[in-house]
Amino acid sequence: MCAAALCIKKQRMDQHIASVPLEKASRLINHGPTILVSARHGGVQNVMAAAWACALDFAPPKLTVVLDKIAQTRELVEQSSTFVIQVPTVAQLNLTHQVGTRSLFREPDKLVQSGVNLFEIDGYDLPFVAGCSAWLACKLIPEPHNQETYDLFIGEVVGAWADTRVFKEGHWDFEGAGPGWRSLHYIAGGHFYAIGEAFSQGDGP
């Protein structure tokens, strides 16, 4: 017997996933992608989408994420003091929209219905979403005033990984990877943009 949310088959880490040095972790979210937040506590795990996440510091790497009071993921973050921020891809557009609109409170099988597969990384008791391009394991830095007043949570990044098919040697390679690997950037009402063309300083007019 198991809670529905835990009945997802646990997968091993994909062979394409490689760790990213912590000093380069901010690069994984520096371009402002919509992200997925996942957390686990007391036999319950959940995943939600969030457009409001942002790097906060380089060393040690920190980030902010806004978690609404109605989100069950927020409860799990507060209870476990750990969470994962991961970067979904264009191939995960509908998954991202589903986990951003369905509620685990109302639908105990939300993750299955949303097509989420979770996997484990040795040494981290956290649910990682398979198929993403990058993952940041975070430890909550408790700031009760920010959390209560602004729904604003601060995490220290304690582990970082990326799929080497789209992030290699410290750099995104959206140009070289297939179009399904591009990051998603949510606007509103189910409308997203994918990240686009690369430019370097000096390319402009």
Place this chain on the structure above:
Amino acid sequence: MCAAALCIKKQRMDQHIASVPLEKASRLINHGPTILVSARHGGVQNVMAAAWACALDFAPPKLTVVLDKIAQTRELVEQSSTFVIQVPTVAQLNLTHQVGTRSLFREPDKLVQSGVNLFEIDGYDLPFVAGCSAWLACKLIPEPHNQETYDLFIGEVVGAWADTRVFKEGHWDFEGAGPGWRSLHYIAGGHFYAIGEAFSQGDGP
């Protein structure tokens, strides 16, 4: 006689700029663009680039921005308690990189050298950067602990505008505007991505 930073000719608001309802202001930065922060106090004004800015709330709209202690713009924000967050375009790639790497402390003519033109909006004593796609006038919500510990500043958006050639009727139209209008998303080392293709929920696999 005037301070070099104020010797930039003041321009009127462009005819293409229209106000955006405050309840839709978050859409202007929801996709995670790199932004420009500008502020003015005591006859000094400055503009800096920042990748670490993020929406925080819808109503009233709020946002966060990380301002390093070495930035003169931070001093101006702390002194005046107001600032502008604006969304630069691909056409402003080099301007964005220049204001993100030059320092007004070391180069009093930083803005001129960076190609910045400022304009005024009636009712707001703030320096707006011409040529951007969107502007958010912000009032600082003082949070000394966040500012000192994390370099994290919270602003309430009190006015919002966009260029109707790229944001119309509450929606970005990067598809319809020329490629120079796309937002910039900074990674590191002078490397940016432009925002790319539009997708709607339901388009995915």
